[in-house]
Structure formats: C-alpha cells, structure tokens
Amino acid sequence: MIHDILLAIPWAFLLAISIGPGFFMLLETSITKGFKAAFTLDLGIVFSDIIFILIAYFATNQILSQLKDNPILYIVGGIIMSVYGLISYIQLKKKFNEKMEDDEEEDIQKNNYLGLFFKGVFLNIINIGVLGFWMMIIITHGPKLEMNPLRIFIFFTAILVFYLLIDIYKILLAKQLKHKLTPNNIYKIKRIISIVILIFGVFFILQGFFPKEKKMFTNKLLPEVSVAK
Template sequence: MVFVNGLLFGLVLAVLIGPVFFTLLQTSIEKGFDKAILVAIGIFFSDVVYINLAYFGLSQFIKNSKYNEWIGYAGGVILIVFGIVSLFKSRKKTKIIHRSVSVKGFFRYIFKGFIINGISPFVLIFWLGAMSMATIEYGYSGKTLVLFFGIIMLIVLITDVLKAYLANKLRTLITPRLFTILNVIVGVALIAFGLRMFVYNW
C-alpha cells in the first residue's frame, strides 16, 4: 500500500504547475535536454532538504498523540488550499516566466533548480502538508516513511526528466490549454487528499 500511496502522490506532484515546471521546460527548449536534467537534479535535492525540514519540524509533535488530530486537520487545510489555488490558476492565462540565476559553470543548472524550487515558501508548506498526511493518516514512520517519500521523489525525478525530454520533442503540444487541464487535475486531486484527511480525523 505504501507503494501505491507514494505513486499516487508523486504523480500529482509531478504535474503541479509552478515556476519550477516552467523553468524545467524553458531550460530544455533553450539550452537542451542535458542541461534540463541538471535542473531536475537541483529540484530533487531542494525537495529532499524541505522534506527533512518538514519531518524535523513536525517530529516532536508527531510523538505526542494529543497533537495528531490538529496536525491532521492542518495538513488537510494545506492540501485543500493548494488544490483551490491550482483550480484558480486554471482560469488564468499561463505564461512561461523567465528567471535567471547568476552562477557560471557546470553546477549552475543544478543550482538554478535548487534555488528556484527553494525560494518559494509554499514548497515547505506543501511538504508539511504531505508529511502530516503520511504520518497521521497513513501512520508511516521509520523505514516506511522513508520509502513513501523515496517513491514520491523517484516519481518526481523520473517525470521531470521525461518533461525535459518531451519539451523539445512535443513543443507544439505545450499549450496554455494543456496547463489549464493539468491545473484542474492537480487541484481536484489535492482537494481530495485534503478532504480525506478531514474524514480520517473526524
């Protein structure tokens, strides 16, 4: 079951539309597939840092069962809010945002992915929601928790590389309409995850 839950959450996260998504596509189109892979690696490491921050930020509360219900509700609210934001994004015209990172050399693309993913406070908030869902609703801990997030990160990394590859091959399909559809799918899925946490804590 941990594999299925990790796979589902990873797929939802993989199509989450934001600055990172556009940076990945833009890098692949303008600089090539190999550079986009480096950006994806940077995004991966940034998420790993935030997952650890989310865990250690919640760990002292998770051990105390009297906080579990409130953590569950908070996680549900976070996921629902992200879902609503995603649905609102689907109504706006999507544009690729150009961002630059002033670092030279081989590692600049890894740094670019790391920084652009890391500068958004919503990334940490999102992982806090995911962490509360994993620990409170699913009851994961120790190796199972590591496996859950490991599966999510593997799915995200694979799909990021796939996005970078397809960005050049299927450039004509990357349209505002596609982004609108993806935003709706992600929004509905995140709201469903959030509501499920409320039902679990009811």
C-alpha cells in the same frame, strides 16, 4: 512496502503536473539547453525537496503549523522570486539586443551544470508553497505510516523517484521542439518564463499580506492544488 510505494504514485504525479516556476523553467531549459541541462536543473529541484522533507519530518507539529501559516515567509519568498523574475527579464532584453543570433546559438550550447543545479535548488527553496505541500503530506500521511522511519523513507523516496521519472518524460517531450525554434522564439520563451516567475512572486506576496483571504480561498479547494511547483 508495496502499499506505501503505490500510495506515493498519485502524489508524485500531482507534484509533476503542478504548474509553477519550476515547471516552466524545466521545459524552457529542455528546449534551449537540452536533456542533460534540464535533468541537472531537475536534480536541484529534487535536492531542495529533500531538504523540505527533512524539515517537515524533524520539526514538531507546532513548528510546522507556525511555519506553514507565517505570512512573513510568503512575503520574503515572493519578493525574492519577483526580483529574480524582473532581473532575468531585463537582462534577457539587454543580452538579446547586444548579441547576434549566431552568438546566441553558441551560448545555448555552453551549459554550466553546477549553476543549473543550484538554480533548481534556488527556484524551489524560495517557493514557500512547496514547503507547505511537504508539511501537509507529513502531517496527513505520517500517522497512516505509523511514523515508522523506514516506511516514511520508502514513501517519500518513491514520491521523488516517480516524480523524477515523470519529469524525464516531460523533458524528452519538450526537447522535441528544440529544432523548431529560432533564436527569436527562444528569447520570447525565456522572457515569458521570467514574467511567470514574477507573477508567482507577486502572488506569494499577496498571500503574505492577506493571510485571511488566503485561508478562505484554500479552504474552498483541495490542499493539493496549492503546490504550484
């Protein structure tokens, strides 16, 4: 059991430092809304990870391969992500132009935790790269764990627990910047996050339209690099 837990630590670290929409959104939420809000968002991300893990575990290898390489999933996920980023960017600009700085600061303190939780779920679910990441782990590490349900449970639980602990550390570090930011800077950060999400969406759409080029690119890199959480 100890060996399975130790085996999970590098994967948890990789998952926590991978750069993607969830990574930037987590830091932005910590800075603008505080620890509880960012932690709630992170719980939503972890919840969607659990869904992906269950899909990877219960599906057959053939289905896993079809899902992982299906360009339609990349296109649909990329479109959803791009539209979300674009709408967020437009809404932020309108909101900032309409409200005074005092109103903006007041809004920052009002946190819809249920909404933040589902926001985390949504951001992770539409990121098809995360599904590919969990599929890759279950395919490569399942045999090493002898496909033993208990060992697999301990292994994936350890990944998520260590991942959450590392994210808590990231949240606390980002939170230190909160008192140094003006409403105008917060607004700029949110717009940058929207642009980042839009860029990742376009990236996934291109992966869907050019699957051969994607395979050539990923074959030159380690599989872990493509997580982009």
